[in-house]
Amino acid sequence: MMELFELMKHRRSIRKYQDRQVSRQDLEKIIEAGTYAPNAGGGQRSIILGIRNQALVEKIGRLNLASFDRSRLVGGYVSKEQPSVIDDPSMKSGFYGAPTVCVIFAQKDFLYSIPDAFCCAENMVLMAAELGISSCIIARGEETFDNEAGAEFLQEWEIPANYIARCFVLLGYCDGEYPQAKPRKESRCKIVE
Numbered sequence: 376m377m378e379l380f381e382l383m384k385h386r387r388s389i390r391k392y393q394d395r396q397v398s399r400q401d402l403e404k405i406i407e408a409g410t411y412a413p414n415a416g417g418g419q420r421s422i423i424l425g426i427r428n429q430a431l432v433e434k435i436g437r438l439n440l441a442s443f444d445r446s447r448l449v450g451g452y453v454s455k456e457q458p459s460v461i462d463d464p465s466m467k468s469g470f471y472g473a474p475t476v477c478v479i480f481a482q483k484d485f486l487y488s489i490p491d492a493f494c495c496a497e498n499m500v501l502m503a504a505e506l507g508i509s510s511c512i513i514a515r516g517e518e519t520f521d522n523e524a525g526a527e528f529l530q531e532w533e534i535p536a537n538y539i540a541r542c543f544v545l546l547g548y549c550d551g552e553y554p555q556a557k558p559r560k561e562s563r564c565k566i567v568e
């Protein structure tokens with residue numbers, strides 16, 4: 376077991392996955408870790424849905440990218456070892472072939488619904504790292520389901536009408552070499568006493 380700070384430094388966003396599926400037991404633990412995230416007002420409003428079905432993950436991953444506006448990201452660069460959809464415009468899915476994805480839903484009209492969802496996501500990626508499972512947080516939850524096919528999924532999964540997807544957590548096993556962290560940018564930390 377890694378010490379917490381070591382684990383935080385080890386965790387990377389992975390965008391190349393093996394076919395190997397995550398076990399149901401590990402997925403349950405990662406989702407449970409999400410439910411223990413800090414949450415505004417102690418309201419525990421976020422809903423986490425795990426999809427442990429690669430074909431379905433691929434369908435949602437394509438919806439995730441369908442309305443992606445690349446023009447706003449010209450010149451952006453994310454990673455050489457683990458290229459993102461920003462780096463490689465030929466990619467068709469925003470989920471990079473991951474075998475499992477978790478969708479994090481939050482109450483649409485709640486002021487802190489976005490930070491609540493991303494706090495869940497952070498707890499989940501750290502839990503995954505502890506279990507030796509690779510992960511990546513993915514944005515554009517809102518656009519992913521804002522279409523006919525997306526709306527059908529929400530209905531099928533019985534997501535309450537006042538909820539909206541805020542983000543995703545991909546889960547799986549890293550294919551190829553595990554990437555190193557970029558050096559930290561300097562002058563970002565200050566302490567006053």
Ligand SMILES: Cc1cc2nc3c(=O)[nH]c(=O)nc-3n(C[C@H](O)[C@H](O)[C@H](O)COP(=O)(O)O)c2cc1C
Pocket residue numbers: 386387388389390453459460493511512513514515556
């Ligand atoms: C709010 C947020 C949104 C993100 N959205 C995406 C995304 O849509 N696609 C993606 O490939 N990575 C996404 N990432 C992952 C970042 O690209 C990644 O954390 C960053 O490049 C640093 O790499 P590291 O996580 O390996 O340290 C997101 C991360 C955060 C925190």
